[in-house]
Amino acid sequence: xxxxxxxxxSLLVTPGEAASISCRSSQSLSDRNGKQYLDWYLQRPGTSxxxxxxxxxxxxxxxxxxxxxxxxxxxFTLKISRVEAEDVGIYYCMQGVxxxxxTFGQGTKVEI
Amino acid sequence: QLQLQESGPGLVKPSxxxxxxxxxxxxxxxxxxxxxxxxxxxxxxGLEWIGSLxxxxxxxxxxxxxxxxxxxxxxxxxxxxxxxxxxVTAADTGVYYCARQGWSPGWWFAPWGQGTLVTVSS
Numbered sequence: 001x002x003x004x005x006x007x008x009x010s011l012l013v014t015p016g017e018a019a020s021i022s023c024r025s026s027q028s029l030s031d032r033n034g035k036q037y038l039d040w041y042l043q044r045p046g047t048s049x050x051x052x053x054x055x056x057x058x059x060x061x062x063x064x065x066x067x068x069x070x071x072x073x074x075x076f077t078l079k080i081s082r083v084e085a086e087d088v089g090i091y092y093c094m095q096g097v098x099x100x101x102x103t104f105g106q107g108t109k110v111e112i
Numbered sequence: 113q114l115q116l117q118e119s120g121p122g123l124v125k126p127s128x129x130x131x132x133x134x135x136x137x138x139x140x141x142x143x144x145x146x147x148x149x150x151x152x153x154x155x156x157x158g159l160e161w162i163g164s165l166x167x168x169x170x171x172x173x174x175x176x177x178x179x180x181x182x183x184x185x186x187x188x189x190x191x192x193x194x195x196x197x198x199x200v201t202a203a204d205t206g207v208y209y210c211a212r213q214g215w216s217p218g219w220w221f222a223p224w225g226q227g228t229l230v231t232v233s234s
Contacts, residue, residue, distance in 0.1 A: 102219055
């Protein structure tokens with residue numbers, strides 16, 4: 001099983017400023033073509049998780065461009081360029097390699 | 113816009129079977145483009161993938177940690193799929209989500225249902 005480790009576990013941010021979350025996997029999430037099998041999800045308070053980023057850096061439909069994903073291999077980062085009030089919640093990374101089990105990070109709680 | 117909705121008992125007694133259903137808002141469950149999965153969230157373990165199915169239920173995949181107790185099935189005529197978890201304990205308490213699972217390549221889950229809280233208690 002691939003273990004996903006996020007840091008920090010909590011983050012206090014100021015609106016308008018940038019924020020960054022790190023995710024590390026216990027095994028490489030890169031395939032032979034350079035694709036990164038890493039997703040990011042946001043769970044806003046009282047709601048279910050929603051997909052933000054897939055394939056390491058591709059924004060899901062409707063996701064604002066202030067969200068960006070980067071990284072390769074075992075080290076990945078989610079960046080929010082200018083945090084807004086609606087960005088509060090818990091952010092999770094998930095490895096989406098070909099074979100199960102699929103696993104999530106512990107989550108990073110972002111507060112303003 | 114595709115929507116998923118979980119339903120089932122909110123309280124299950126220890127050693128009994130947890131049964132949940134996920135209703136899908138359209139008939140996309142009938143094509144073989146996507147997988148359909150269950151994920152749970154508990155304070156102690158965060159988000160945990162339970163299992164997924166594909167191809168009308170011919171192909172099923174379960175988390176090894178739960179495999180001996182889990183069955184996921186599908187009823188395409190009713191646009192829903194189901195989860196059964198046997199011999200539950202307090203550790204199975206949590207919010208259970210169903211979700212569509214896609215391959216880009218790279219697996220992702222979207223959208224998710226709103227989730228249903230299941231408490232295991234006598």
